[in-house]
Amino acid sequence: MNTGNAVKQKKLSRENWTGLAFIAPAVLLLILFLLIPFGLTIGNSFTNYNILKPGETQFVGLKNFIKLTRDTVFMKSIVNTFVFVILVVPLQVCLALGLALLVNRKLKGISVYRLAFFAPTVLSLVVVSILWSYIYNPNNGLLNSLLGSLGLGPFKFLNNPRTAMLCIVVLSAWQGCGFQMMIFLSGLQDIPAYLYEAARVDGATRLQQFFHITLPGLNNIAVFVSLNIVVSAFQLIIQPMMMTAGGPQNATMTIVYEIYQTGFKYNQMGYGSAMALVFTVIVLTITLIQNKITSKSNED
Amino acid sequence: MRKKVMSMLLAGTMAAMTLAGCGGGSGAGAGKAAEAETAADGSMELTIWVHETDSSDEGKHYASLVEQFNETYAGKYHANLSQIARSGDAGGYDDKINAAISNGGLxxxxxxxxVTVAQYADAGAIIPIDSYFTQEELADFNPSIIQQGTYDGKLYTLGAMDSSVGIFYNKDMFQAAGITPATKEEPWTLEELTQAAEKLTTENCFGITMSLDAKDETMIYFFLPLIQSQGSNILSEDGLLTDGYLNGQAAVNVLTWIKDMADQGYASATPAENSFELGQAAMALTGAWEPTNLEKFGDINWGLMPMPKYDSNSKAVSACGSWTFAISGQCADEKKEGAAELVRFMTSTEAAKGMFDANAMPPSRQSAFAQIDAFNQEPLDVFQYQLTNTAQSRPVSVNYAVASNQFATAVQNVLTGMEVKEALDQAVEQYNFQTDTE
Incomplete structure (x- = not known):
């Protein structure tokens, strides 16, 4: 990787302007929609900026951050977000991989299945959340009707602080896994068939083929997929907003939801910015750690 | 390589911050800066924003009103309408207003x-309008419309429509159970309502549905009147304190009652969609939008009772409040006269009557009530009676959004097992924390 760069260095300098022109739109957008807002957020987090009273904004130093340390709901939302990430990432990766293995066959009509598993991804999260609220409903809800026919329930899934987050984990994994399934699928189809043939000749069982050919072959894809899921999982907001409003008893309050509520519902942009900054640091730290771990495992 | 990237990123961030620092509102394109002050025919240009797009009947009504305004005042005023969609409870429209407050584009x-009148008035985003209206004009509006639009002793907004909440009931089920419904002048007490709900509850039918799974403004809209009925509120008179109000005895009483209704199984804490309309609940505590909904189902023989009062010693209070028109704090002085004329036009008797035709909501003024037959006969006369006699607006407070949200959270917490007093104390604690109230 590094040696390749050195060789190309000379050539690049001649093509510098073309190259720059090509990346300019992306960089501009990045500056406009990422770096500037990020800079503004840092600035705002040290003020008492109220969205309705921009004229009265004052510098308040670390006041917002000191307030954050006393904010029990924000602390709870950090814990909840981590619980969600820890539960949803393995579940979603496994689901996606499982589905990819299932649909990676040359059967008649397999594309119908691929489409069916992929479909939830294209649905709006709002729609999916409302749909699942019906499914979880204790009165005549689909899930409780099923359990009822087995003589169980009814359970108030979303109205129980112990199960509410779990419900959101399940529906999120269901909604998201179709997309990652497609990525896994393309990875599966990239694994050369002769490896399997050779394994079969050597007498490897299907399970051995899976662990010694399929999994190593998907390593890079798995890293990409899990990174992807982690980052999007941290941004959980729509499902609790639609289904539980962060309740019951703050059991499903997440960081981004709390930031949204503080900034746009209570108009406290300054305080909300401080929350956002803390959130950024958390996600950045985790991504860096993840990067370290995965780059190490790639070198092995 | 990595170092280089990092330093470039850093440089980029710094450049961005400098840009942001001096850029201010230069990027604000949605403003009215380039607009001509006067139109070709010499009439004064006015701008107006509404929260409904022309995909709804209400939105179409706004559009046609502005058209009529322009015809009526041709050569004098010309209003340009923008219809902006709302998305969720604080999306689209509200975002655009908030942005416009910052960049001068209102x-x-x-x-x-x-319920946002106090916030906007306090921020100077809307201005008092009392001086543009005569006492006789204002006397025609429902008292609660004036109450809702008044902040710090001055009137800021007027509306064309209002809303109300009552108990819709299934006449057939009432007859079968031998229950006599309450009249509009004599609402039930909570005890009477509970007894009726008990009688009406069967294995397949809840006594009453009260949207207890709504975790939003609905909770205040439905249940605040029961607190006001006991002479209390969720906020102090000045709209700043919740201690002793949001967690006061009156609120404790109401939440205890809600919890009992759910615990006894008279009302579902997680009602199924349209349970009243499908005959799975004998009564529904809900608002003036319900008849439109019932029309879609059709085969329910329904009646309407007024909002109950807390007990025989308390007064009858009902909910009210809806969207209103205001003159912006950024309106130029020479335009204020015309802007007031536009507000007058948008909230006229005709406008209010047309609003009923568009979205079936009760009008904001008595003269319009008189012209709409539906409100002068059963069952909807209950809403007219309530809006004329018993309606009390929600607190006009700069901190209203926080208090309301905490109330909804408390109801939810109580329904999921928390003690009533604990839930309300927590609500007050959170309110104090969020608003920096000591």
């Missing part, structure tokens, strides 16, 4: 939700 007149 229109001359815009619609404001009744």
């Amino acid at each position: 229109p001359d007149v815009y619609t404001v939700d009744g």
Whole structure:
């Protein structure tokens, strides 16, 4: 990787302007929609900026951050977000991989299945959340009707602080896994068939083929997929907003939801910015750690 | 390589911050800066924003009103309408207003939700309008419309429509159970309602559905009247304190009752969609939008009772409040006269009557009530009676959004097992924390 760069260095300098022109739109957008807002957020987090009273904004130093340390709901939302990430990432990766293995066959009509598993991804999260609220409903809800026919329930899934987050984990994994399934699928189809043939000749069982050919072959894809899921999982907001409003008893309050509520519902942009900054640091730290771990495992 | 990237990123961030620092509102394109002050025919240009697009009947009504305004005042005023969609409870429209407050792009007149009047007035985003209206004009409005639009002793907004909440009931089920419904002058007490609900509850039918799974403004809209019925509120008179109000005895009483109704199984804490309309609940505590909904189902023989009062010693209080029109704080002085004329036009008797035709909501003024037959006969006369006699607006407070949200959270917490007093104390604690109230 590094040696390749050195060789190309000379050539690049001649093509510098073309190259720059090509990346300019992306960089501009990045500056406009990422770096500037990020800079503004840092600035705002040290003020008492109220969205309705921009004229009265004052510098308040670390006041917002000191307030954050006393904010029990924000602390709870950090814990909840981590619980969600820890539960949803393995579940979603496994689901996606499982589905990819299932649909990676040359059967008649397999594309119908691929489409069916992929479909939830294209649905709006709002729609999916409302749909699942019906499914979880204790009165005549689909899930409780099923359990009822087995003589169980009814359970108030979303109205129980112990199960509410779990419900959101399940529906999120269901909604998201179709997309990652497609990525896994393309990875599966990239694994050369002769490896399997050779394994079969050597007498490897299907399970051995899976662990010694399929999994190593998907390593890079798995890293990409899990990174992807982690980052999007941290941004959980729509499902609790639609289904539980962060309740019951703050059991499903997440960081981004709390930031949204503080900034746009209570108009406290300054305080909300401080929350956002803390959130950024958390996600950045985790991504860096993840990067370290995965780059190490790639070198092995 | 990596170092280089990092330093470039850093440089980029710094450049961005400098840009942001001096850039201010230069990027604000949605403003009215380039607009001509006067139109070709010499009439004064006015701008107005509303929260409904022309995909709804209400939105179409706004559009046709502005058209009529322009015809009526041709050569004098000309209003330009922008219809902006709302998305969720604080999306689209509200975002656009908030952005416009910062960058100076507010229109001359815009619609404001009744409960946000205090916030916008306090921020100077809307201005008092009392001086543009005569006492006789204002006397025609429902008292609660004036109450909702008044902040710090001054009137800021007027609306064309109002809303109300009552108990819709299934006449057939009432007859079968031998229950006599309450009249509009004599509402039930909570005890009477509970007894009726008990009688009406069967294995497949709840006594009453009260949207207990709604975790939003609905909770205040439905249940605040029961607190006000006991002479209390969720906020102090000045709209700043919740201690002793949000967690006061009156609120404790109401939440205890809600919890009992759910615990006894008379009302579902997680009602199924349209349970009243499908005959799975004998009564429904809900608002003036319900008849439109019932029309879609059709085969329910329904009646309407007024909002119950707390007990025989308390007064009858009902909910009210809806979207209103206000003159923006950024409206130029020479345009204020015209903007007031536009507000007057948008909230006229005709406008209010047309609003009923568009979205079936009760009108904001008595003269319009008189012209709409539906409100002068059963069952909807209950709403007219309530809006004329018993309606009390929600607190006009700069901190209303926080208090309301905490109330909804408390109801939810109580329904999921928390003690009533604990839930309300927590609500007050959170309110104090969020608003920096000591």
